Amino acid sequence: MLTGCTSWPKEFADLYRKEGCWKGETFGEMLRERAKVHGERIAITSGERNMSYAELDNGADRLAAGFQELGIKKSDRVVVQLPNVIEFFEVCFALFRLGALPVFALPSHRSSEINYFCEFAEAVAYIIPDKHAGFDYRDLARGAKSKNDTLLNVIVLGEEEEFVNLADLYIDPTKNETKVDSCDIAFLQLSGGSTGLSKLIPRTHDDYIYSLRLSAEICQVNMNSVYLAVLPIAHNYPLSSPGILGTLYAGGRVVLSPGPSPDEAFPLIEKEGVTITALVPPLALRWLDAVSTRDHDLSSLQVIQVGGAKFSAEAARRVTPAFGCKLQQVFGMAEGLVNYTRLNDPDEIIINTQGRPMSEYDEIRIVDEEDRDVQQGQVGHLLTRGPYTICGYYKAEEHNAKAFTMDGFYRTGDLVSMTDSGYIVVEGRDKDQINRGGEKIAAEEVENHLLAHDAVHDAAIVSMTDDYLGERSCAFVIPRDHAPTAKELKQFLKERGLAVFKIPDRVEFIDSFPKTPLGKVSKKALRQTISDKLNSRITMK
Numbered sequence: 380m381l382t383g384c385t386s387w388p389k390e391f392a393d394l395y396r397k398e399g400c401w402k403g404e405t406f407g408e409m410l411r412e413r414a415k416v417h418g419e420r421i422a423i424t425s426g427e428r429n430m431s432y433a434e435l436d437n438g439a440d441r442l443a444a445g446f447q448e449l450g451i452k453k454s455d456r457v458v459v460q461l462p463n464v465i466e467f468f469e470v471c472f473a474l475f476r477l478g479a480l481p482v483f484a485l486p487s488h489r490s491s492e493i494n495y496f497c498e499f500a501e502a503v504a505y506i507i508p509d510k511h512a513g514f515d516y517r518d519l520a521r522g523a524k525s526k527n528d529t530l531l532n533v534i535v536l537g538e539e540e541e542f543v544n545l546a547d548l549y550i551d552p553t554k555n556e557t558k559v560d561s562c563d564i565a566f567l568q569l570s571g572g573s574t575g576l577s578k579l580i581p582r583t584h585d586d587y588i589y590s591l592r593l594s595a596e597i598c599q600v601n602m603n604s605v606y607l608a609v610l611p612i613a614h615n616y617p618l619s620s621p622g623i624l625g626t627l628y629a630g631g632r633v634v635l636s637p638g639p640s641p642d643e644a645f646p647l648i649e650k651e652g653v654t655i656t657a658l659v660p661p662l663a664l665r666w667l668d669a670v671s672t673r674d675h676d677l678s679s680l681q682v683i684q685v686g687g688a689k690f691s692a693e694a695a696r697r698v699t700p701a702f703g704c705k706l707q708q709v710f711g712m713a714e715g716l717v718n719y720t721r722l723n724d725p726d727e728i729i730i731n732t733q734g735r736p737m738s739e740y741d742e743i744r745i746v747d748e749e750d751r752d753v754q755q756g757q758v759g760h761l762l763t764r765g766p767y768t769i770c771g772y773y774k775a776e777e778h779n780a781k782a783f784t785m786d787g788f789y790r791t792g793d794l795v796s797m798t799d800s801g802y803i804v805v806e807g808r809d810k811d812q813i814n815r816g817g818e819k820i821a822a823e824e825v826e827n828h829l830l831a832h833d834a835v836h837d838a839a840i841v842s843m844t845d846d847y848l849g850e851r852s853c854a855f856v857i858p859r860d861h862a863p864t865a866k867e868l869k870q871f872l873k874e875r876g877l878a879v880f881k882i883p884d885r886v887e888f889i890d891s892f893p894k895t896p897l898g899k900v901s902k903k904a905l906r907q908t909i910s911d912k913l914n915s916r917i918t919m920k
């Protein structure tokens with residue numbers, strides 16, 4: 380096991396193997412097997428390009444040879460920051476075959492996040508597009524390289540400038556002697572974070588492939604399925620629930636959408652005969668608004684998944700009538716546990732709950748502040764452990780002591796209740812995080828950046844309710860002598876290289892923070908302050 384990772388206790392690992400959850404398969408083998416069975420069938424479609432399973436398998440081998448020649452080897456970490464492009468798949472499977480670990484950055488991450496990932500993971504390589512959505516990633520790479528001695532190679536899809544061109548790394552496969560074990564860590568996924576920076580989540584081949592297998596089964600994804608990827612594919616939800624990897628696991632076809640808007644996605648659904656796609660709630664609202672005004676034939680759609688943030692029952696009720704397909708609610712987390720409503724569940728369950736755990740080996744506890752089980756139906760903190768939920772974050776001993784119970788349950792930070800039939804309803808959150816339409820913002824991370832401003836004495840970030848995104852972020856700032864403007868502060872955060880979605884939507888200046896009886900900043904009171912202020916504006920209008 381990679382240093383800095385926590386394995387499952389032996390008795391649990393033995394159980395998960397004995398029960399057939401972990402079948403001893405690696406991602407490298409999985410693709411080899413699919414290429415044998417599905418050969419010339421299309422695995423991925425992107426624009427006019429179609430890539431077969433055999434081509435993907437071969438591309439991964441060739442790229443693995445190129446990576447190996449650059450010196451990338453087993454257990455090395457490689458920060459991968461690619462948009463929804465076909466090369467993402469070849470890159471991941473090439474790294475999997477070498478036993479090197481992708482660290483899944485999102486296209487929206489900027490220098491603050493990337494420098495940290497490179498440094499913390501001691502990455503040896505960083506893989507980027509040249510430009511995407513008007514942003515030049517080579518600038519990020521220059522910064523990361525100058526700050527990190529371990530970062531030996533920057534690999535660019537497109538114009539490489541002073542770096543290595545990805546296209547040059549597809550070379551004749553050499554003998555790859557690397558022994559990759561199914562219980563090895565396959566990659567590092569990112570947590571939404573609550574205390575400070577995102578934590579890195581080590582996922583093994585065994586545990587992740589198990590989650591793909593179950594997801595594909597529950598979502599009825601098979602060889603005839605066509606999955607449309609509209610969300611950024613490196614995110615755990617479109618990656619695995621069942622997402623792009625679950626679809627490949629099942630021998631289906633993945634279609635990559637350049638973006639999530641109805642204008643981009645609807646024509647693709649019609650053209651490619653898409654059967655399933657995954658959305659976050661604000662996107663589902665956008666699609667719901669658009670569907671009646673477009674005349675694309677969306678009749679191939681069988682399932683629209685909505686997850687990543689709470690989907691209101693009112694909106695959920697509209698999905699099936701509007702799209703003529705099933706809605707599936709998905710409540711998951713990159714740390715592991717994923718809950719799904721089942722496709723043939725009664726409407727009331729699909730509309731009003733966030734599903735139930737996908738595995739019979741998922742253990743769920745809903746507890747009070749003292750870790751005592753709450754009464755059936757009451758709201759409490761969700762704890763979980765199981766065959767695909769991590770036992771610890773990467774190199775985070777101190778944090779792990781708080782994020783996991785003594786007996787290995789992960790503290791999700793979610794407040795939930797459970798229905799009599801075992802379905803989970805997400806009721807809120809006790810982690811210091813803002814869920815901005817599925818994008819997670821760790822309050823403390825942004826607060827620390829604000830505190831670096833000369834004119835900021837103290838800062839606290841809270842969520843404010845938003846009809847469209849569910850939540851937006853509001854920064855309460857206690858200024859020093861001269862208050863900066865909100866605009867200045869936002870610009871300051873941008874210049875510090877913070878991803879744009881983390882920049883507060885609103886800044887409020889305040890003289891002092893309300894406190895809890897224990898003397899901590901009362902975020903609850905701050906949320907109330909901003910809510911009252913926004914509501915009074917609405918009533919005044």
Ligand code: J2J
Pocket residue numbers: 569570571615616619620685686687688689690708709710711712713714717733791792793805808814817819
């Ligand atoms: C309310 N909150 C939700 C939901 C996630 C599948 C789906 C989503 C994720 C994901 C994922 C929610 N209703 N339906 O990895 O595989 C909030 C919870 C949770 C956190 C995890 C997957 N679905 N959430 O969103 O790691 O607070 O994973 O703990 O990004 O999102 O965020 P993340």
